[in-house]
Amino acid sequence: MSLIKSISGIRGTIGGRSGDGLGGVDIVRFTAAYAEFIKRSSEGHARKIVVGRDARLSGKMVDKLVCGTLMAMGLDVVNIGLASTPTTEIAVTCEGADGGIIITASHNPTQWNALKLLNSKGEFLNDAEGKQVIEIAEAEDFTFADVMELGTEYANETYDERHIEMVLALPLVDREAIRKAGLTVAVDAVNSVGGRIIPRLLRALGVKNIIELNCEANGRFAHTPEPIPENLSGIAEVMRTSDADCGVVVDPDVDRLALVMENGEMFVEEYTLVAVADYVLSHTPGSTVSNLSSSRALRDVTRAHGCDYSAAAVGEVNVVAKMKETGAVIGGEGNGGVIYPELHYGRDALVGVALFLTLLAKSGKKMTELKAGYPQYAIAKNKITLTPDTDVDAILSAAKKHFGNEEINDIDGVKIDFAESWVHLRKSNTEPIIRIYSEAATMEQAERLAEEMKGIIASL
Numbered sequence: 084m085s086l087i088k089s090i091s092g093i094r095g096t097i098g099g100r101s102g103d104g105l106g107g108v109d110i111v112r113f114t115a116a117y118a119e120f121i122k123r124s125s126e127g128h129a130r131k132i133v134v135g136r137d138a139r140l141s142g143k144m145v146d147k148l149v150c151g152t153l154m155a156m157g158l159d160v161v162n163i164g165l166a167s168t169p170t171t172e173i174a175v176t177c178e179g180a181d182g183g184i185i186i187t188a189s190h191n192p193t194q195w196n197a198l199k200l201l202n203s204k205g206e207f208l209n210d211a212e213g214k215q216v217i218e219i220a221e222a223e224d225f226t227f228a229d230v231m232e233l234g235t236e237y238a239n240e241t242y243d244e245r246h247i248e249m250v251l252a253l254p255l256v257d258r259e260a261i262r263k264a265g266l267t268v269a270v271d272a273v274n275s276v277g278g279r280i281i282p283r284l285l286r287a288l289g290v291k292n293i294i295e296l297n298c299e300a301n302g303r304f305a306h307t308p309e310p311i312p313e314n315l316s317g318i319a320e321v322m323r324t325s326d327a328d329c330g331v332v333v334d335p336d337v338d339r340l341a342l343v344m345e346n347g348e349m350f351v352e353e354y355t356l357v358a359v360a361d362y363v364l365s366h367t368p369g370s371t372v373s374n375l376s377s378s379r380a381l382r383d384v385t386r387a388h389g390c391d392y393s394a395a396a397v398g399e400v401n402v403v404a405k406m407k408e409t410g411a412v413i414g415g416e417g418n419g420g421v422i423y424p425e426l427h428y429g430r431d432a433l434v435g436v437a438l439f440l441t442l443l444a445k446s447g448k449k450m451t452e453l454k455a456g457y458p459q460y461a462i463a464k465n466k467i468t469l470t471p472d473t474d475v476d477a478i479l480s481a482a483k484k485h486f487g488n489e490e491i492n493d494i495d496g497v498k499i500d501f502a503e504s505w506v507h508l509r510k511s512n513t514e515p516i517i518r519i520y521s522e523a524a525t526m527e528q529a530e531r532l533a534e535e536m537k538g539i540i541a542s543l
Contacts, residue, residue: 088113088217094188094197097141105196110148114184115227116220117200118156120212121182125203129181130234133201135163135171135242136186137335138275138300141196145186149198150236153184157228160236165276165300167337168199169431170246175205176427177245187336190309193302206428207400243280246433247287253425255366256437257445262289264444269294269327269343271318273308274301275335277432284433285331288440294327310334310341310419312349323347329443329450331436338430339419342439344450352419353378357457359421359435360413362442364388369412372405374398375498376462376507376520377417383458396495397509403428417462463529465519466511467537475510475517481543482508504528506536 086095086104093113095105102109121129132153136142142165150160158181163174168185175183183201191197200208200216208216219225228234250256268290272278278298285293296318297305307314310332322330322343330343342350350358357380360371364384370391373381377394385392395405399416406414406424415422420430423438446453469475483497490500496509496518504523511518519536523529 088220089213092197092199092213093220094191094195096194097196107148110145110198111152112223113198113216113220114149114152115156115225116216116223117182117184117198118153118158119219119225120216121158122156124212125181129158131159131161131178131180133161133163133171133174133178133180133183134186135166135168135174135183137167137188138165138278138302139188139196139304139335140193140302142186142302145196145198149184149186154234154236155227156225156234157232158234160234162236162238163242164238164240165279166242167246167276167280167432169338169427169429169433170242170280172201172205172429173246173249173427174239174242175201175203177242178239185336189336190334190339192307193304204428206403209400209404243283247280247284249426250284250433250437251287253423253434253437255363255425255441256288257441258287258289260444261440262291264328265292266290266329266440266444267292267294267325267327268440269296269318269321269325269330270298271296271315271330271332272298272300272337273304273306273310273333273335274299275304275308275337276300277333277335277337280337280433281331281333281436284436288437290440294321294325296321304335308335310339310352315341315343315349318343319347319349329440333432337432340421340432340435340439341419342450344454346451348451350450350454353380353417353460353462354454354457355419355435355439356413356415356417356421357381357384358442358453359423359438360384361388361457362438363413363423364390367412370409372402372409372411372414374402374416375492375495376509377415378460378462379505379522380458380460394492394494394498399430401495460522460524461526461529462520462522463526463533465521465530465533465537466516467519467540469515469517471515473515475515478517478540478543479508479510482540485539485543504532506532508536508540
């Protein structure tokens with residue numbers, strides 16, 4: 084059993100003894116701690132929290148515990164039911180709520196669930212705020228409300244439609260172009276909430292030919308839910324054997340977007356953001372942001388438009404902070420997470436789908452032709468396991484010194500930028516390992532670079 088506490092919330096496998104897995108007591112304690120944090124940070128005036136969940140099997144059970152605990156803490160609950168992560172984020176601001184809880188374990192397998200915690204802007208808590216919630220939970224420093232001060236639960240399941248309407252209203256989303264293109268789109272929503280909202284979005288965009296795979300929101304994941312190539316053989320086969328123009332894949336909470344080309348090959352998650360950014364920058368020039376482990380292709384495309392690119396530490400909250408600092412018009416993460424501030428500061432697959440299909444329709448090209456027009460890179464992901472007593476920070480410091488003549492970024496581990504490639508070294512917070520991300524023109528070169536880095540780390 085596993086229980087992991089982090090600044091973004093709590094996640095774990097359902098069941099087991101308290102503190103071992105994500106059991107009922109853990110859900111109540113952490114929810115109460117979050118409610119206490121909200122009341123304190125709102126100077127006692129907090130009254131409303133939005134709650135949404137993905138379709139995983141444990142969702143309904145967790146939902147009842149979370150909503151009951153929030154009411155017991157004296158907070159009103161707006162329960163939007165089955166909803167994507169970006170839909171829940173939007174609902175927080177639309178409701179004028181004090182915060183939100185998203186019940187989802189994102190791309191983790193069926194046995195996992197989690198509570199993701201939002202502030203009043205519908206954005207994830209930052210590092211300091213997350214640590215406060217953990218401290219309150221560990222000390223059980225919260226007080227339940229008296230009977231006359233208990234909160235009330237309200238149901239509002241209109242937010243899927245409101246989210247779609249907000250996407251359609253974006254100036255850069257061209258429904259008429261998409262309709263005229265007569266696109267056929269295949270969708271794999273892994274039997275979670277994406278199966279409810281993505282086909283509805285496509286129809287609203289003017290896509291008449293939709294091939295639905297795993298679009299029943301029953302939580303019985305048809306394959307391992309992370310949208311990476313090894314898990315997507317089904318939709319890849321559909322793309323190869325049908326006349327579909329584009330394949331759309333989302334994870335269980337719909338904040339990541341992977342695309343499959345007409346030949347059944349992956350567009351590659353890294354290039355979801357690259358393509359969308361290319362389209363956005365062609366109409367609204369401005370800066371872009373991605374995290375340190377994301378492809379250099381975004382930087383190249385941004386500079387080709389005469390604009391500035393910035394890198395952020397890994398983590399959505401860090402990307403959002405850097406986007407606000409630089410006034411970025413588009414940003415996100417290389418895992419298929421598109422953040423478009425014109426709508427909201429959160430990874431949103433719906434925005435990604437709408438903007439990409441507009442690009443595809445207006446270009447008149449096939450996806451393979453679009454992909455071929457972007458800088459070609461490949462990223463390898465490796466790790467090196469160390470002994471528990473190894474001083475990982477000392478190794479990273481030595482690596483930084485070793486490559487002192489190269490361009491170095493140390494805001495999150497150590498990233499070394501070479502002329503034609505890069506390597507990013509990050510330590511794990513839970514185990515004695517160093518994660519090694521490397522990018523080069525080909526996968527063979529990226530893997531070779533990672534092996535060379537392992538040798539250097541061993542010598543250090």
